[in-house]
Amino acid sequence: MQYLISVIDDGQAQAAGRIDSATADEAAAIDVFNEQMQTDGHWVFAGGLGDPSAATVIDNRGDEPIISDGPYIESKEFLAGFWIIEAADLDVALRLAREASRACNRKVEVRPVLQEEA
């Protein structure tokens, strides 16, 4: 079973005076956490995200693609990065998320990735 751990920045990047999210200390803690996840077989994929101002929204459901500058939702909180993890159940996922939150110094959200229908 896979879970998405979303990293939610609610002012940490701004407080650190940075555009990209993690400080050097945070990045080091994240590296340690990632290595442990790989050793324990929980690691699937992860990434940090560029600043929301670097986002571009595309809507191609109509006749012409509409391209707009900036994030689809303006808010103080933004998605700063994510992990995809492998975990047997929510208890395991929550334990990893606790460590993830500590490592990246931000709150995180855990959501199950829907499994493919057999």
Added chain:
Amino acid sequence: MNDGVVNDVANAITLAHREEWARVVATVAKRFGDLDIAEDAASDAFAVAVERWPADGVPPNPGGWLTTTANRKAIDLIRRENNRDRKHKEAVMIIDNEPAPPVGVIDDDRLRLIFACCHPALAMESRVALTLRMVGGLTVDEIARALFVQESAMARRITRAKTKIKQARIPFRVPSADDLPERLYGVLAVLFLVFNEGYLATGRDAAPVRDDLTAEGIRLTRLIRDLMPEDGEVAGLLAMMLLIDARRPARLSASGELVTIDEQNRGAWDRALIAEGHALVRERLRANTPPGRYQILAAINAVHTSAPDFRDTDWSQVVALYDQLIQLDPSPIVALNRAVAVAELDGPDVALAAVDRLGGALNDYHAFHATRADLLRRLRRTTEAREAYDRAIELAGNAAETASLIRRRDRL
């Protein structure tokens, strides 16, 4: 068939529902890994019992009969689902067949069910509703009425919680030894909330004391006690509930006003519940392990229920127990309750000074203003007392409590 037999069968069904519902749901949930199916199959099994037992007689082992019937119903339900949707997936709820970890925990499917329903990833209100439905066997309509939520909203809340358990894979297991104390504490908090909502209902239009909810809180706590007989906090919570519930007959006046403990007719207290509660408290004292929050609260209630008269209360012991509680739970509410005991031990002026220090944190809490008002009245600071009563009346949610506050204010 005579009326006696009909009544016997009806009683047997009621008894089986009370005793066996949680076991039936838990057993089916474990076998098929799906709470929805377990709930429906258990309901169906009881419906079959209502239909068949009057004609066929009550089976020798009602619990076994109900479980077998529910299992068969679950298979029917799954077949029907599969026919409707060929892509229907195997149920995803995870089941851990490891034996329960710590000493004193009986590995019982009902315990797995309780821990799943009280999982910290569910909102508190969902935990309460789901526990009452899945473990307590109350209908959605009963839960909706008990908690003053519309039935459709309550049905949605329960469905959402079940969906989350399934989709996010909340496990059907007794937590590991590391997590157990914290998770058990979460379960006990749910049961205490159920009991408390019965003991002091919050709705202004609600019956002030809800016997159904206090009884349900006690029944579910007894169940956990049976399953975890060694756990001190479980014993403590049960003892506290029993010792509070013992005072229920004296809690409302003839005119429906809440009667505070200093004015209660102690002769009306339930001696059997007090004896049971005291025995549990003594058991915990003999265990000689550091008590948790519920054990301390039980001990405080044991001191109150040991006194033949309010004036005989051993206040120094009550204050000492609150001091112990504050070490574990330094919340302003505990400090407020401690101050009430301090008023009896050291006088209302000392207590008022302590209460006034809590004003920042508790300014919107009716009991804070009610306590201040009583202390100010005793210190003959009438104008301030009246203001405090007014504020308490404004904030109080329970009709009987409001009536009692109004009477105390008007007596000034």
